[in-house]
Amino acid sequence: MNRWKAAFTHLLISLTVVGSVAGYIICFWYPIPLIPMARADRLLELIAGVDLIVGPLLTLLVYKPGKPSLRFDLTVIGLLQAVFLGFGLHSVYDSRPVFLVAVPDRFELVFANEIDPGRLSQAKNPKFRTLGYGKPVLLGVEFPRSNKDEMQAILMSAVTGSGDIQMMPKYYVDYAKAAPELLKHAQPLTAASGRSADAVTAMVAAAKRYGRKPEELRFVPIASSRGYATMLIDAKTGALAGPVNADL
Numbered sequence: 183m184n185r186w187k188a189a190f191t192h193l194l195i196s197l198t199v200v201g202s203v204a205g206y207i208i209c210f211w212y213p214i215p216l217i218p219m220a221r222a223d224r225l226l227e228l229i230a231g232v233d234l235i236v237g238p239l240l241t242l243l244v245y246k247p248g249k250p251s252l253r254f255d256l257t258v259i260g261l262l263q264a265v266f267l268g269f270g271l272h273s274v275y276d277s278r279p280v281f282l283v284a285v286p287d288r289f290e291l292v293f294a295n296e297i298d299p300g301r302l303s304q305a306k307n308p309k310f311r312t313l314g315y316g317k318p319v320l321l322g323v324e325f326p327r328s329n330k331d332e333m334q335a336i337l338m339s340a341v342t343g344s345g346d347i348q349m350m351p352k353y354y355v356d357y358a359k360a361a362p363e364l365l366k367h368a369q370p371l372t373a374a375s376g377r378s379a380d381a382v383t384a385m386v387a388a389a390k391r392y393g394r395k396p397e398e399l400r401f402v403p404i405a406s407s408r409g410y411a412t413m414l415i416d417a418k419t420g421a422l423a424g425p426v427n428a429d430l
Contacts, residue, residue: 189242196233196263203229203271210316211278215388215425219409220279220291229270237263280313282404283348284322284360287367289413290348291318291406297349305351320422322360323353361420368400368415381412381428388426389414399423 340346414423
């Protein structure tokens with residue numbers, strides 16, 4: 183085997199590994215419409231750049247049939263690749279989306295590194311006390327409107343940068359309880375003042391990809407600390423149809 187074939191073989195192996203990792207990330211954490219708003223493309227580029235370029239390139243440079251230290255050299259390259267891949271995966275894992283929170287007029291996508299462990303333990307429902315490894319958990323919030331002190335504390339936390347209510351698991355409730363209020367703020371997939379024609383076209387096209395009629399759906403914004411997108415929901419039940427890469 184010459185060095186070009188060795189480098190190509192290394193590239194194929196790297197493609198398999200990186201492809202599997204990217205497939206998991208896209209399937210569970212960052213559906214394609216949410217990749218731009220969550221800036222996950224940069225993380226994926228980091229992982230792919232290191233493992234698809236650096237590893238095979240180093241193999242191309244050091245590979246020489248019969249070289250006494252060849253096995254050692256390839257082992258070192260493999261270890262370096264594994265370290266860089268581990269670093270990239272840790273970065274992605276630490277910043278993965280864990281909760282999709284329905285607040286009165288929008289969804290908030292919350293990432294793992296935005297949830298304080300102390301706050302997480304305060305969740306009234308046990309199922310909201312852990313950060314999952316799969317798709318973000320869909321839920322809502324219930325404001326303590328009858329408690330002025332708590333409402334003031336939430337406001338101060340948001341103002342001081344310590345996190346708004348979507349980062350406070352003690353107020354988390356099942357999505358079904360929050361859906362009716364969210365639907366009051368949802369809007370039809372039609373042109374309106376301040377809404378671009380391109381955004382409407384993108385939403386209508388997405389509705390059809392999801393196998394739904396545009397008139398059956400409504401949309402609400404998805405906000406996060408990294409960017410914005412749009413979520414399509416059923417006009418009657420509030421059930422999710424799917425996200426759209428459109429910032430309204």
